[in-house]
Amino acid sequence: MARPDTSQRILDIAERLVQTRGYNGFSYADIASALHVTKASLHYHFPAKADLGARLIERYERNFLAALVRIDAEGRDAREKLRRYAAIYEDVLGDNRMCLCGMLAAEFGTLPKSMRDDMRHFFDENERWLVGVLQQGKREKVLKFSGTAGEVAQALLGTLEGAMMIARSYGDVARFKSASDRVLGELGA
Amino acid sequence: MARPDTSQRILDIAERLVQTRGYNGFSYADIASALHVTKASLHYHFPAKADLGARLIERYERNFLAALVRIDAEGRDAREKLRRYAAIYEDVLGDNRMCLCGMLAAEFGTLPKSMRDDMRHFFDENERWLVGVLQQGKREKVLKFSGTAGEVAQALLGTLEGAMMIARSYGDVARFKSASDRVLGELGA
């Protein structure tokens, strides 16, 4: 109990592996060697790889949504909230990682059903938060857009994930920033 | 020689597999069973999986660029060209596939170097074509955008790839269409 919690350290390493190599691109052996334990030990904490995958998404979403709550708590206006939202993506990319769920979205065709559902839940919650910010921004007349807030939120999410994915394959964060600034600029942020 | 060309049929099956399951998500065994041949036969045509991967990207790019040449040849205006460009993505998605190179971009961290280079070449050529169309559109005053055509082309590419990837994980082509129409609309297309 006084230990830094092995399960969490497993998740830390696995998270980075999924974000850089994908769920199908890493194995228990990778985690074992990074953590200097045997593969069998890992199975004590996460019996099957799908269990590890599910816990990974849950934790990622929890941390991500907590960051969004912090953005809200700091009471900035909607423009600033959107910029800080995009900055989260930029920070992840700056660490040479892809968004965990963006990566899983690409691997959708091979994922266990529970992971598919969890992954979509992450996107749904992101969309929900974005809709709130967009509506606030429109109400306060600092953001402008046509169509529904839901449509804009979905488009924004896709743009950030896509820009991130391609920028990563060029090792070029500025490429992401350019696309991000552009889409935010169109909204008035 | 009079045969319908086994190599091409291998590429057809492998292409669909990469677009639905990813490069790391399929094996020679998958192709072998679909084609009713043994794995060993496949190695006669493509000695290593990386060879198959490279040929896959080359062919995909060739076919894709040929489609862009056809769009140009039909002499439409820049707005129509962009709409037809987006329609290619929509058609691929409608067949439950991801863009081959968009899929590979997600798997970037595990790809052999030659495949990484080939994948980026595909994006570079897309960007080059888009830049031409954007400049034409601006010249003819049917498209409007701030910044350079190159920046817009990169942003557009990322948006379409990202919207495609997420829409696929919802099995919802309309979701892609919505994002696509929005970004084209902002350009005036």
Place this chain on the structure above:
DNA sequence: GTCTATAGGTGGATAGAC
């Protein structure tokens, strides 16, 4: 060009000692 057979490695996963 396709086959059988097989090599050599890695995947996820389990049993049971400590």
Place this chain on the structure above:
DNA sequence: GTCTATCCACCTATAGAC
């Protein structure tokens, strides 16, 4: 909780007969 040992399925790839 972590270990050793092991299982078995699957992977990419090759040798050599037909």
